[in-house]
Amino acid sequence: MEKFLAQEKVAIDEKLTEHITQLNAPKSLKDSMTYSLKAGGKRIRPILLLATLKGFGKDLNKGYDIACAIEMIHTYSLIHDDLPAMDDDDLRRGQPTNHKVFGEALAILAGDGLLTYSFTMVSQLQNVEDHIKIKLVQKISQAAGPKGMVAGQVADMEAEGRDLDLEELQEIHHRKTGDLLSLSLECGALLAEASQEDMHILTRFGKHLGLAFQIKDDLLDVEGDENVLGKRVGSDATNDKNTYPKILGVEKAKETLTYHLNEAHKLLAQVDMDQTLLRQLTNYIGERIN
Numbered sequence: 001m002e003k004f005l006a007q008e009k010v011a012i013d014e015k016l017t018e019h020i021t022q023l024n025a026p027k028s029l030k031d032s033m034t035y036s037l038k039a040g041g042k043r044i045r046p047i048l049l050l051a052t053l054k055g056f057g058k059d060l061n062k063g064y065d066i067a068c069a070i071e072m073i074h075t076y077s078l079i080h081d082d083l084p085a086m087d088d089d090d091l092r093r094g095q096p097t098n099h100k101v102f103g104e105a106l107a108i109l110a111g112d113g114l115l116t117y118s119f120t121m122v123s124q125l126q127n128v129e130d131h132i133k134i135k136l137v138q139k140i141s142q143a144a145g146p147k148g149m150v151a152g153q154v155a156d157m158e159a160e161g162r163d164l165d166l167e168e169l170q171e172i173h174h175r176k177t178g179d180l181l182s183l184s185l186e187c188g189a190l191l192a193e194a195s196q197e198d199m200h201i202l203t204r205f206g207k208h209l210g211l212a213f214q215i216k217d218d219l220l221d222v223e224g225d226e227n228v229l230g231k232r233v234g235s236d237a238t239n240d241k242n243t244y245p246k247i248l249g250v251e252k253a254k255e256t257l258t259y260h261l262n263e264a265h266k267l268l269a270q271v272d273m274d275q276t277l278l279r280q281l282t283n284y285i286g287e288r289i290n
Helices: 002-021 027-037 044-055 064-081 098-102 104-123 130-144 149-158 166-191 196-223 244-248 250-268 276-287
Strands: none
Touching: 002 027, 002 044, 002 064, 027 064, 027 098, 027 104, 044 064, 044 166, 044 196, 044 276, 064 104, 064 130, 064 149, 064 166, 098 104, 104 130, 130 149, 130 166, 149 166, 166 196, 166 244, 196 244, 196 250, 196 276, 244 250, 250 276
């Protein structure tokens, strides 16, 4: 898995830069878009898509452009999330946030550019039938739009200053984090022409994986190393944010993390594919240190 992660991260990084470089757009806009794309990150979402394709025995070249499109959507959400009107963060992955370098206006437009260009990339996919492209566009727009990630962001924002129960917090994170992780799996399965049953199971698998990812994030904000994380530790408590450790306590949050990882493994066992990489990635998400 470590070899796969390292190799495919390099491939995704290179392809992301290539896509922006060839754009006929103002240099300042391309610089701002590229800055956040090159700021690091583990590329979990594109890696999940590629691992799904590989698990179904398909050529990874079929998945790189759609994987890049999903990473662009994720990056756009981070740029906007860091803005003063949102979380007002100065650091992202150990570097100044986009608006601190390029100004708020250009940061907003860079996010807009990444989001909209991702759909251009999907429409131009090679060797993918049109009916599958339409399904991909539908799934991406639902996961990233007002029913998915945007809804999660709004709910998270409106929850500031009041205490949530566990069910409310899970609903926010299903949309804010889980939907894009599930989307990566679903897009990989669509490209692989997997069965509807396997698609359905992978979606449920992705929901548990998304919650596990968020719980681990919350725990790292309590127990993580700031030098390793590349961002401030303890900011959730300082900002009085609703998190799993806050609602459940640290130990119960760890138990809940284990539960979702176990449920993810149970579901994955039901999918007719080589599950090796996705199993290892599931464990990696639960054990990561940044």
